[in-house]
Amino acid sequence: MGTRQREDTYSKERVEGLLDQPLKSNADMAVDAIELAENIDVLKFLIEDHKIDVVHNQENGLGEVRRAVLESDKAPNSLKQKVATRGDDTTKLESLVPEAVKKSALGALEAGKPVVLYGPTGTGKTTFAKQLALETSVGYTLETASPSWTKQDIIGRVEPNYNEDTISYRKEPGCVSEAVLRARDFDAPYSVIIDELTRADISKIFGPLYTAIENKHQTIFTTDDGRTIELDPEVNIICTMNMSDRTVNELDNAITRRFAMIEVSEYKEDDRRELFSTWTAQYLYDSTAVKSGELQELFEEDYTRLNGVNTDDAKDGIQQFGPMHYEDVAKFIGQTTKAGGVYEEDPQLAVGESFRTYIVPRLLNSATYSQVNKLAEHYEKLDDEFDFDLSRATELVQSELASEEQRMGT
The missing domain is CATH 3.40.50.300 (P-loop containing nucleotide triphosphate hydrolases)
Known part of the structure; x- marks a missing residue:
């Protein structure tokens, strides 16, 4: 890592004395301290206690300080992973x-x-x-x-x-x-x-x-x-x-x-419901107009009917579709129905608009004519059964159905 003149080793006492200046202002010295650390404790002190890699390389990316840790023969794999995954919510x-x-x-x-x-x-x-x-x-x-x-x-x-x-x-x-x-x-x-x-x-x-x-x-x-x-x-x-x-x-x-x-396909009901509950709690906290419990039930009904869950025959489903898409819906509704949001005055329509934006296009992307037909019936039923206004989602499916019928000459 270069030909800079360096002292032999960096003890914990030494890095403590250099921590604010120049270790946090001089990336070259930070690299030296990592490469010539006396032991694992010095590396942990710099990375775990004082995040010296974040100081020089910010939250993401593989900068020279982070690379020095990754290439260190003293750093354990757990410490290498810590710097390699900075900012990774996974x-x-x-x-x-x-x-x-x-x-x-x-x-x-x-x-x-x-x-x-x-x-x-x-x-x-x-x-x-x-x-x-x-x-x-x-x-x-x-x-x-x-x-x-x-x-x-x-x-x-x-x-x-x-x-x-x-x-x-x-x-x-x-x-x-x-x-x-x-x-x-x-x-x-x-x-x-x-x-x-x-x-x-x-x-x-x-x-x-x-x-x-x-x-x-x-x-x-x-x-x-x-x-x-x-x-x-x-x-x-x-x-x-x-x-x-x-x-x-x-x-x-x-x-x-x-x-x-x-x-990777089916999610257990408890896991799925926990996801829906987590997202509605996380994103609807500012919205009193859309009740989280009702929205969760809409998610569950949409998911189970699309996938044929809770039926005697999985073929009764319309199309395989995962639960992760509903996080986008919850986030959209939470943002648009809060005070000052574009759907503050019409929160029920926000639900339909979110389905039109984040759910229906992803279904139509790979749907056959038969599936489009079933999707039209499916969203009409949901619109009737729930107080939310799903007309915008229904209109998009019906528009696609009309286009398919025109192409087929029916």
Whole structure:
């Protein structure tokens, strides 16, 4: 980390004397203190008691002070994770997936198998992916796949570097290669999360990765400084994909052979109701016009009828849909119906508008004609049964239904 002149070690007494000046004003000295800390207690004093990494690197990001902790051979993994996850609220969230799902995912990662978490939209797959990463490694990087992705986004690419009249080239690692480098540099397990995998052409982007999974000694990338990158057992690869209208069997079997496919779908009733209760309490505290208990019941009725929960046959449901979407609804209603909010005078309409904005479009995004038809009936019934004004949500579904019928000539 440079060639600065440094004293031999930093004891706790020494850093206490330097804490305000210059340790909190000089990032170079803070790095020195971390690199030359006498023992773990010095590191804990700087990071846990005085958050020296936040002083210099703010709440997020991997700055030089934070990297010094991560690369320290004295810092335990628990301390490395603390600096790697500054500002990450995932560390405060309770895992709500069924215990069997959690055990299957952890077991696959422990066995060295990459994981794909699949299921309907809104089931908390991304949050669970972060929780898996933090339970098995000191930190993670998260990338969201896109249709433009190629294998270079996974493995790495050569990028031009323009400087006035000259051009040179540099090698830029892809997300998996970068995770390997971090695991080596930090001497600790590290994870990479690839979110919404089905947005990309999986066969196209994962070709070289498949080969590397089969042959752990296969070099997948070489950096500018000549470091070769192979899949490291200390690197966890965790992917998520929405499967509302697809089944695992419809995927290229190349991925189902090499990845552990873990379904994340149904939430237990108690867990679901606890989510709804938490969100309404959190976001409706300023609103007396919309009663939290009534809103919770609307959430529950919408969710159970959409998913066919509490029926003799799950096929009675309309469409698989996760509970996480309702947090956006609660937040919208709380903000718009409070004093000065745009729906302060018409809170019942705010509920319908929130469903039109955050629930219905996500359902229509993957709905078949038959499902759109059922959705129209579903929201008409809810509008009749509840005092909330759901007409705006109903109108959007009916508009989509009319468009579908026009396309079909019916």
